[in-house]
Amino acid sequence: MLSDLEQAVLGVVWLEAPCTAYAVRMTFQKSPSSHWSGSAGAIYPLVRRLERDGLLASARRAGDGRATRLYRLSKTGLAALRAWLRPPLPPAGALIAADPLRVRVRFLAALPPGARLAFLDEAETKLREMLILAESEARRGRGADDLYRALTHRGAALALRAQLEFIDEVRATVSGRATERRSVNRGGARRRGR
Amino acid sequence: MLSDLEQAVLGVVWLEAPCTAYAVRMTFQKSPSSHWSGSAGAIYPLVRRLERDGLLASARRAGDGRATRLYRLSKTGLAALRAWLRPPLPPAGALIAADPLRVRVRFLAALPPGARLAFLDEAETKLREMLILAESEARRGRGADDLYRALTHRGAALALRAQLEFIDEVRATVSGRATERRSVNRGGARRRGR
DNA sequence: CCGCTCATGTAACTGGTTACATGATTTA
């Protein structure tokens, strides 16, 4: 059974093939969120292992004196990537993300009441920062280029909005008011009743 | 600088003090999501380290022949927990969760078109499963008991709803239709036409 | 030709997991 990182590497190679391990590294590093740093010590041994197991195939780049290797997915590699995406999916608990913000809120009562709002305010600032980033990425390249790239950024935006709504509810509790719903959207009057 | 797991241990001890390391372990294990397994090999050395560094204090339990130790937060420990919750927060990228569902969707195009819906359907099933769990937990104990416990479950529910909305948008794309907004809430006559 | 990026690699370390071992206490 391959790890999520290994599967993600297969995925990236599938997207960018033929590409070097270095390119895969860069893809991970440029990603704003991912908890994978794409460090050399992680990727190179991993890629070699995937090749050894027949999931990746490699070729030298023509006219390159370096040890540069261009990778692509083998038949087995594609099958592995597909199997990862096919039912049965991992158990429900493994599908939901461990939210570092939520963990903190769990212990927010440890802070003196006055300081709690400061936490929420800064969290909101940082989340909004990420939100405009994610939304601009979602807009960019919504052409046929890579539909799923835009879509995942859209997913990030939705997640961030949910976190902002959460912050709002926490704030309502912290400041002792009843939970009145306010919109997370900029300027939008969009709201579902409960 | 303490790791998130160490901080979470401080938090749990703060909540449940006086409590054993074993109780902390169980708290992590019972948690449906957390990527921390609360394994013995992780917790016991960690707790001993926290005590050595003066963040935790311990005492024997009266009339217990075992090596049972009851832990509580020291002054320094409480200060550390608070510092963790106080600005400056970690950089924006560290606040957002790495979503295993979104990673998969990034590579969904690797699946033959027919199989994509199967993925989305199973994901939806599992997410809804988690959602009813989170929402019942959020309702349970909304008294003064532990306000923040209920609140974090509410946060989980919001995150799950966002994921469900995401799945819906992906489905719209996969099945080639334009993105029309539908409610994620239960009770709706929600159904996708196929 | 100098410096930047491309490209690969390894060694030392860290933090967590699994799996096991031990024994006291509680409960059926």
Add this chain to the structure above:
DNA sequence: TAAATCATGTAACCAGTTACATGAGCGG
């Protein structure tokens, strides 16, 4: 009294990080 649970611990292992080293190719 047997089984389950409480409670602590350790050893072997694994995956990923940091930090370093090396060198080819390329743009100014």
